[in-house]
Amino acid sequence: MAELVVSGLVRAFDDVRAVDGIDFTVRDGEFLTLLGPSGCGKSTTLAAVAGLDRPDEGRISLGGTVFFDAASGVFVPPERREIGLVFQSYALWPHLTVRQNLEFPLKLRRIGRAERARRIEDALGLVEMTRYADRYPHALSGGQQQRVALARTLVYRPGLLLLDEPLSNLDAKLRERARTWLRHLQSQVGVTTVYVTHDQAEALALSDRIAVMNGGKIVQLADPRTIYDHPSDAFIADFIGSSNFLCGTVLGSDGGTVRVDLGERLELNAPSPRPLTPGTRVRVSVRPEQIGLVTPSDANGANVFAVEILERTFLGAHNTLEVQAGESRFRVECRAVPEGNHIHVHIPENAGIVFPQAADN
Numbered sequence: 001m002a003e004l005v006v007s008g009l010v011r012a013f014d015d016v017r018a019v020d021g022i023d024f025t026v027r028d029g030e031f032l033t034l035l036g037p038s039g040c041g042k043s044t045t046l047a048a049v050a051g052l053d054r055p056d057e058g059r060i061s062l063g064g065t066v067f068f069d070a071a072s073g074v075f076v077p078p079e080r081r082e083i084g085l086v087f088q089s090y091a092l093w094p095h096l097t098v099r100q101n102l103e104f105p106l107k108l109r110r111i112g113r114a115e116r117a118r119r120i121e122d123a124l125g126l127v128e129m130t131r132y133a134d135r136y137p138h139a140l141s142g143g144q145q146q147r148v149a150l151a152r153t154l155v156y157r158p159g160l161l162l163l164d165e166p167l168s169n170l171d172a173k174l175r176e177r178a179r180t181w182l183r184h185l186q187s188q189v190g191v192t193t194v195y196v197t198h199d200q201a202e203a204l205a206l207s208d209r210i211a212v213m214n215g216g217k218i219v220q221l222a223d224p225r226t227i228y229d230h231p232s233d234a235f236i237a238d239f240i241g242s243s244n245f246l247c248g249t250v251l252g253s254d255g256g257t258v259r260v261d262l263g264e265r266l267e268l269n270a271p272s273p274r275p276l277t278p279g280t281r282v283r284v285s286v287r288p289e290q291i292g293l294v295t296p297s298d299a300n301g302a303n304v305f306a307v308e309i310l311e312r313t314f315l316g317a318h319n320t321l322e323v324q325a326g327e328s329r330f331r332v333e334c335r336a337v338p339e340g341n342h343i344h345v346h347i348p349e350n351a352g353i354v355f356p357q358a359a360d361n
């Protein structure tokens with residue numbers, strides 16, 4: 001069983017704690033993504049798992065083999081960890097053909113000729129590059145080079161696959177296709193995988209679970225749907241997908257719902273994970289796609305706002321409207337753009353999450 005267990009990991013550079021005491025487990029065959037803004041400690045974590053960097057504290061083990069343990073001084077060098085690593089720069093050997101690129105790591109491991117040939121054919125088949133076996137890297141596109149880099153890693157059957165922004169050099173269209181393909185490949189091979197990205201769409205599309213990082217810590221670890229629907233703080237609600245933040249003051253609570261005064265006699269009922277006393281300053285996050293347009297005849301219900309359209313943006317499959325109600329400004333997603341600048345919108349009572357303001361700072 002190749003389960004990766006990382007506990008109490010700390011890595012400081014001068015006075016910056018790049019990784020500040022993180023714990024996570026990647027189950028056998030699982031695809032886990034470390035997601036967060038630039039500088040949050042993702043690559044430092046990955047380098048620690050790969051053995052390219054020595055952490056200050058903590059413990060790392062794979063399938064029961066201890067790679068690193070600060071307490072007992074264990075540190076297994078990277079070449080003895082049998083980990084597959086793919087970075088954004090593919091670093092194929094330019095003077096070797098695709099086949100020779102794949103063969104090299106196998107020769108290093110003293111694998112016999114017949115077995116080498118078999119594994120190379122398997123790996124090229126997996127990444128759909130069989131017919132390019134005799135080409136040199138310069139005669140391949142970026143996406144094809146990336147596939148070869150992956151094949152070169154898979155060929156020696158690593159117990160763990162580490163991918164650091166491997167798709168970021170590809171253009172948007174190719175990147176989306178590579179995503180689907182990579183996900184398919186990973187589940188086919190069944191290798192335990194840690195993926196690093198700052199791209200939330202990529203993380204949502206690829207992962208079994210996502211560890212959201214901020215300031216060297218893991219702030220939420222859950223499956224993509226939970227991270228998107230139930231972000232545990234305002235940072236995550238803002239970072240994953242797109243959110244409106246409506247600022248206001250709690251008027252009262254009723255069960256799991258709070259009534260929020262948004263100013264200028266606008267009120268909103270929204271779910272709150274915790275009870276809040278009247279007077280608490282809050283931010284309510286609402287996704288643009290959760291807000292619906294309503295006809296004037298439905299304009300008197302709860303959570304319906306008269307808004308003015310400030311801007312319309314056409315995005316192909318849908319439009320976004322930048323609207324204003326009182327002091328609050330927010331974005332609304334809609335299929336068809338309404339006529340006129342004065343419309344009504346509805347925020348369902350189960351939409352949005354209420355975060356106390358002090359908790360986000």
Ligand code: ADP
Nearest residue numbers: 013016018036037038039040041042043044045
């Ligand atoms: P991410 O991969 O999330 O962008 P990193 O792990 O690369 O973040 O970096 C986390 C923090 O550690 C950043 O503040 C970065 O500047 C710092 N850092 C990373 N590597 C070094 C290093 N070798 N020397 C000094 N500071 C570093």
